[in-house]
Amino acid sequence: MKQSRLFEKTRREAPAEGEAENARLLTRAGFIHKELAGVYTFLPLGLKVLRKIEHIIRQEMGALGAEEMRLTVLQDRGVWEKTGRWSDQAVDNWFKTKVRGGGEAGLGFTHEEPLTRLMTGHIRSWRDLPVFVYQIQTKFRNEERARSGLLRGREFLMKDLYSFCRSREEHEEFYGKVKQSYLRIFDKAGLSGKVAVTLASGGSFSKHSHEFQVPAEAGEDTIHVCEKCGTGVNDEIKSETAVCPECGGGSFKKRKAIEVGNIFSLGTRFSEALGLSFDDESGRAKSAVMGSYGIGVSRLMGTVAELFYDQKGVIWPPALAPFDVHLLEVGGGAETRRRAEEIYKELLAHDLEVLHDDREARAGEKFADADLIGVPWRVIVGEKSGQEGELEVERRGEKSSMMPLSKFVRAAKSGQSHV
RNA sequence: CGGGGCAUGGUGUAACGGCUAACAUACUCGCUUUGGGAGCGAGCGACUCUGGGUUCGAAUCCCAGUGCCCCGACCA
Numbered sequence: 001m002k003q004s005r006l007f008e009k010t011r012r013e014a015p016a017e018g019e020a021e022n023a024r025l026l027t028r029a030g031f032i033h034k035e036l037a038g039v040y041t042f043l044p045l046g047l048k049v050l051r052k053i054e055h056i057i058r059q060e061m062g063a064l065g066a067e068e069m070r071l072t073v074l075q076d077r078g079v080w081e082k083t084g085r086w087s088d089q090a091v092d093n094w095f096k097t098k099v100r101g102g103g104e105a106g107l108g109f110t111h112e113e114p115l116t117r118l119m120t121g122h123i124r125s126w127r128d129l130p131v132f133v134y135q136i137q138t139k140f141r142n143e144e145r146a147r148s149g150l151l152r153g154r155e156f157l158m159k160d161l162y163s164f165c166r167s168r169e170e171h172e173e174f175y176g177k178v179k180q181s182y183l184r185i186f187d188k189a190g191l192s193g194k195v196a197v198t199l200a201s202g203g204s205f206s207k208h209s210h211e212f213q214v215p216a217e218a219g220e221d222t223i224h225v226c227e228k229c230g231t232g233v234n235d236e237i238k239s240e241t242a243v244c245p246e247c248g249g250g251s252f253k254k255r256k257a258i259e260v261g262n263i264f265s266l267g268t269r270f271s272e273a274l275g276l277s278f279d280d281e282s283g284r285a286k287s288a289v290m291g292s293y294g295i296g297v298s299r300l301m302g303t304v305a306e307l308f309y310d311q312k313g314v315i316w317p318p319a320l321a322p323f324d325v326h327l328l329e330v331g332g333g334a335e336t337r338r339r340a341e342e343i344y345k346e347l348l349a350h351d352l353e354v355l356h357d358d359r360e361a362r363a364g365e366k367f368a369d370a371d372l373i374g375v376p377w378r379v380i381v382g383e384k385s386g387q388e389g390e391l392e393v394e395r396r397g398e399k400s401s402m403m404p405l406s407k408f409v410r411a412a413k414s415g416q417s418h419v
Numbered sequence: 420c421g422g423g424g425c426a427u428g429g430u431g432u433a434a435c436g437g438c439u440a441a442c443a444u445a446c447u448c449g450c451u452u453u454g455g456g457a458g459c460g461a462g463c464g465a466c467u468c469u470g471g472g473u474u475c476g477a478a479u480c481c482c483a484g485u486g487c488c489c490c491g492a493c494c495a
Contacts, residue, residue: 012444012456013431018424018488037487093494110495144420144493152494202495209495220494264495292495330454364455371455382454 001323003357006030008043010369020218022305023149025314029372031322038146038154045373046301048322050157053297054136056188056319057159060181064174066132066161071114073138075106079113083273093141095154107140112292115162116270123288126166126280130174134161136297148218150302151258157297164271164288166280171289175265178293182212182261185295190304190317196257198223198232199245202264208237212261212295218306221259224252232257258303259296266290313372315396318415323355325412326375330363331382340381343391343405347379350409352416371396377412 008030015027023040026032031046042050061068080086086106088094095107108114115133123129139158146154161178165171179197186195191214198211213223213232222235228249233241235254243250268287271277277285301320308315318324325347329340337358344356355375357366363382370378378394385392391408394400403411 009445010456011430016425016431016488034487091495112495141494147489262495266495294495328454332453362453362455362457364453364457366456367454368456380454384454 001353001355003355004359006044006355008045010372020147020149020151020302020306021309022151022218022302025305025309026150026302029313029374032150036154038143038152040150040153040155040298042298045322049301049316049320050297052320052322053189053300054159056185057136057295057297060185060188061134061159061161064132064161064177064181066134068135069133070135070137071108071111071118073108073140075108075114077104077106079117079274080106083113083270085113093143095140095142108137109139109141110292110294111135111160112162112266112270112290113274116274116276116290119164119288120274120276123164123276123278126278126286129164129166129278129288130170131164132161132174134159134293148220148302150298151218151306152220153298156299159295159297161293163291163293164276165291166278166286166289168289171265171291175263175291178263178291179210182263182293182295186212186260186300188319189300190308190320191260194307195260196223196225196230196232198234198257199237199241200234200262201237206265206267209262209264211259213257213259214303214307215255215257216303216306217256219256219258221257223255223257225255227251227253258299258306260300260303261293261295263293264291266292309374310397312368312397314374316374316376318376318412321375322353322373323375324352324416325354325377325379326370326373327354327356327379327381328363328366328370329356329358329381330366331384332360333383336382339385339388343379343381346405347409350413352409352412376415377408379408 010030011028014024026046030043031049033041033043035041077086085091093109096104099105123131136159138155140155143152143154146152163171163174165174183195194214196213196215198213200209200211202209211234213221223232224235224238225232226244226247226249229244229247231244231246268289270290271287276288278288280286304317304320305314327340327344329336344354347354374396376396378396380392380394380400386402389404390402391405392400393403393408
């Protein structure tokens with residue numbers, strides 16, 4: 001990609017004070033644009049980051065044996081009434097809209113109801129189970145108060161996975177697998193060692209759920225992190241949990257945290273309410289045992305921005321960066337242009353995603369923009385960048401060094417995540 | 420849903436109730452410059468959120484609305 005053709009531009013001025021750090025950084029660097037409170041447009045650079053996250057998620061969902069589908073955003077009132085979740089008393093963050101010809105539709109904030117009803121037409125026998133399906137879709141929640149940039153929006157991108165099992169045991173086994181899978185996803189997304197698996201309240205249909213919490217000041221949740229093993233306990237259930245559920249340790253550190261994912265055991269609450277039953281081996285009707293598992297994709301992007309930055313801008317983990325390499329052509333001159341073009345083509349040929357700053361701008365501006373955009377690897381081409389065959393390479397935020405192209409390609413590819 | 424704050428060119432800000440609403444940045448043109456947001460010059464760009472009111476006179480004071488931000492409550 002040639003930077004001269006990138007439609008978005010970085011901004012010299014940050015958005016006004018008071019905005020969340022992730023929103024300020026990502027707006028300045030041209031990744032997102034706020035359309036309304038809690039509603040963001042993802043510009044080309046931002047969309048690339050979302051796609052990287054989605055790619056990591058799809059790989060892991062595939063490994064779990066889950067199939068991707070896409071449910072509707074518009075929700076039929078009737079199915080939600082059957083589970084008692086249509087009324088604004090039960091769920092206060094519905095977006096609802098009138099339908100011509102009479103009636104109302106809701107904009108989906110989750111999809112247990114329509115999916116469970118859909119499954120009643122597909123699941124008849126124990127042979128049809130288990131079923132694991134997921135989607136990556138825009139969700140709508142009419143929050144009382146949108147805030148914190150991408151961390152809590154009224155419209156946001158979410159991955160939601162649902163499981164339908166024959167028994168409690170089968171469900172528990174899958175639930176455990178998802179827990180491991182989620183940790184791998186967050187590791188790959190650059191949050192290795194930063195996620196606390198946290199015990200939280202489970203709602204009316206199971207005692208507990210698990211949340212994936214990233215300790216950060218910008219977080220809205222309060223968790224207690226076991227000092228021995230790092231497991232978390234959500235503040236909402238801390239009173240009933242004196243010792244760590246994982247290791248039995250008794251001392252905790254209180255932290256604010258961002259919830260990047262959660263997994264729920266739903267039991268038969270929805271399958272019973274909506275008549276999702278199957279015949280078991282002995283011909284007896286049983287309700288499917290369900291689970292739901294979410295990851296806030298856009299929130300994850302905001303979380304990463306909130307965690308990894310310096311005064312100059314974001315520093316993306318390699319797997320999420322919009323490009324693998326930022327190629328900076330500095331100093332002008334026909335020879336520099338020729339070399340930059342040559343290197344650009346070589347890097348592309350090695351299957352790297354390259355943003356080539358070919359603009360007619362001064363070096364200082366290019367470096368400043370590159371810092372802001374935060375691509376992890378940078379190759380600088382100019383009069384001082386050495387001989388043919390060698391590249392001047394620098395990691396975001398570090399000093400540059402010279403290395404042969406082949407060596408650089410290996411280093412840059414090690415962390416990439418191709419979409 | 421309670422409490423507080425803010426609303427002025429694209430962006431960030433300034434302006435005592437009183438001249439043609441100022442500055443920076445961005446953008447356009449010219450000259451100079453060219454490895455860490457260069458310099459000079461000339462331009463373009465604002466019904467000062469909306470609607471009322473007070474006043475000879477309102478960006479400025481008052482009322483209402485809307486929007487945005489923050490704190491708290493809420494949050495599958």
